Amino acid sequence: MALPKALTSAWLKPCLIFNTIQSLHFVLANVFFEARHIHEGIDFTPCLPKNNLKKAMIWGDSHAAQYYLGLKPLFEKHGYSLRLISASACPPIENIVVRANPNCTEINAQALPEILNYKPDLLILGANWGASSETMNLFELTIQKLKKMGSKLVILGESPLYKRSVPIILAEHIKSGGDMYSAADLEQQFVDNSETVLSGRFLGREDITYIPTMKLLCPTAACSLVADDGAPAQFNIAHLTDSGSKTFSKILAPAILEKSFEKRSSAPLHFLHQEPAQRGLSHSRRKSSVSLIRCLASAQPNRVNPANFYATVRPHIDKD
Template sequence: MSASRFRNDIQGLRALAVGAVVLNHALPQAAPGGYVGVDVFFVISGFLISRIIAADIENERFSIVDFYRKRVRRIFPALLVVLLATLAAGYFMLTPAAYRELAMTAMAASFFVSNFAFYSLTGYFDGAAEFKPLLHLWSLAVEEQFYIFFPPFLMLFWRRISRAKSVMLLVAAGMASLLVAELLLLKAPSAAYYMLPPRAVELLIGVLIGIGGIPPLKSQALRDWTSVLGLAMMIASITVFSPTTPFPGVRSLLPCLGAGLLIHAGTGGAETWGGRLLSLTPLTYIGAISYSLYLWHWPILVYLRTALDADLPIAWAGAAILAALALASLTYHLVERPVLSRRADRFRFLWIGGAQIALVTALCGFVMIAQGIPGRYSPEARKLIAGSEDINPRRDTCHYGGEAPPPPYGRTCAFGSEDRAPDVAVWGDSHGAELAPYLGERAGSMRRSVRELTSSACPPAQGFASPEHTHCGEFNEMALTSLAADAQIRTVILVANGQIYKNREQLERGMQKSVEGLLAAGKSVIVVMQTPLMAFDVASKAALMTRYGLDANGLGESSSHAYAEARAYDRFVSGLGRQPGVAVYDPKPALCDKAVCHAYSRASGVLYFNPRHLSLAGVGVAFRLLADKLYAGAQHRPAPVVNSSRPAAMDSAPDLGPVLPPKG
């Protein structure tokens, strides 16, 4: 078995893979399924590495130490450059908490365990993925973890059992990996995404081809058409798949088998139609710099989004791609090629790799111990940063995460006067978690209290199914049954981040059932319209603007965009409000003027503790009018963000009077 022949078609396949990933990250609409490029890389890697290892084993020259020395030579130098550059940029761009997290993930990346690190950061309030500068390195960790287990396996079995039995073992491992992926997609989608076992099948597809486990194609015509089919399967995945496609699992077979078919069609020195197309000089060059391009593109996009907006304008996205290409080319010619020109067995790459890990660990350890070096920011900016912690102080105990059976009604939280049973309840997803304590503070001055019934990603809709929060249905059933039976509760406020849920029919049907159940129990119902969502981390951006002398007062989302995004859900809520006993409350008039739905105001500070959730200060602004109607005479501090120049649609406040409980 020869492992020496260079293949331009595989270099071009690398270009296709990295191009798909970069487009998907920079311009998602241009390549909605471009994330499958990572899976294509796994197939390529499995093929190339297994071919080299098998050939060395057959020629009795394979060495585990030499294998890892070559991996260090290939992986470490460019990675070190990007890690140091990303840490340097983060010093100027990130808040202390974000910088500390960056240091932690950089350290994890240097030990190739970043998939575990990012899996641990996938909680509902851990921050959006598009603001984590090293998120893309999870795939590098998966690949290197595979190469901890695979070489010893091949050494153990390749020469001791028949090739056919080795192939059967690898096929069985691939089928087990696929089964694990499908099971995890149902129970723990984040684990399916980040962990090696559900991804191993993708590497094993390449391995089976690399070790000659697939019979060769006997005719040129068959090889040509196989290569075209493989190319078509990958392009179909890139264009047809979307962020909502359940992935990986069975669906990953489409791009991975496509890559495998194209690679297999070109084995044995055969040129194919698909291979010739991928062997064009521009593609082979991009393939050559693909590793550095993959490393650079994501931090550039993250820092641009931090400075500008989560949804980059096309011009900025294009500029980011060009910058990544330029840096990748420089890194390839000035770092990768000079290092690769040295023979791995004559250069102490393992020692150098260890030194690089030690350097990154020391730098990151300092940043982590220093808590992200908050002294980089002025006291005023640090006060804005604290807005990210302006949340329900009892969120950990009062807001249900959905990972286990819900608590009984008697153990849910009440806010306000401790000696009075709640007469108002907030029932909803996480958008109600800050509303309950705010209303409770207002209620307390009137010797009243408010009950909180909130659950992450679980709108107050009977029968609503949440794939990541499997107890959502159980929680909502408990909430409706218990609220209906609680004679002290007179008013129930239903609140949800309605515009984000994809299953509109299930959401609307379920909320209608919840309203009907509450009305049948004699409750008054207030349904809250959509709160504007931001496309960036508000506290971080406000602090960054303040740090560099910019005015954060206009920070926010376009009013026209916010209203357009909310239109479908708001129309549904308005329909609910036409039923007797149901009122509607719209928080947008207090947050939006004609131009901007504000995320920050001079009077109240940071209004969102993360892109999707109002802070306690923001709730005080957005829901002041609702609290006034519920608790007339109660003292309150917050003032509206806007007092004039509202769009006509915002001018009239909702009439909540008829459905409110008696005062006192």
């Protein structure tokens, strides 16, 4: 898909290699690439922190990239400069072949040596894993290479994934007077199957910090449909809005930054146990949420209208 002329590196501020306009939600990068640039060789220099702070990096697909906006300021408060290397539909696994992104193998072949050479103090790995024994065996080979850096390695488990677009689900809940949580709309079997493989492989290991993301973000099995400002938490079936990223990152950041996830306090979870009224979802906020939902869900059941989405996200990127 051709990018609008307005989308230039002058206002795209991480490194993201994206396929469609949908990925613009995650463009908080210094540079961007289209598929034609990949085989010419990717210059990852702008992706890497250049200050005196400790170095942290996220490597993964859009399901990892969605936390960058929320984690970045929280990490800076703890002395880390956070950067992102991300390609859509491309897990951070060397030699993996992904039908949805034919360039994934080449992207990872170029990204991995850069990361190994850069040696971040903290490396966060995340993806829509769809984990199987075969893919995790391949992932293990990548992990063994990464361990040689001496960096802290953190793996994020599966994130919330829905059967339908969250703005549509939320609109139905608001219309019916329901609460702002949903369990029935989750792709629970997919998430559970993948989580079983991931946790069985990585949870409790001394060399890796594994974070079962779903258990943190959805501790009662039902996930919040709204962020702490009342806005939709996701803009489609999976990806966080900027408000959702900021809200959920408050929960993830302590688990990532603390030495041991298993010993962390559950205090950050207090937000998800509050009633919607306590979370700022007033009558006026409900009205504004409905307006936003109509904007986001105006085109197709499980996709955001690109024109509306571009108009919504551009101001946030411009002021970053």
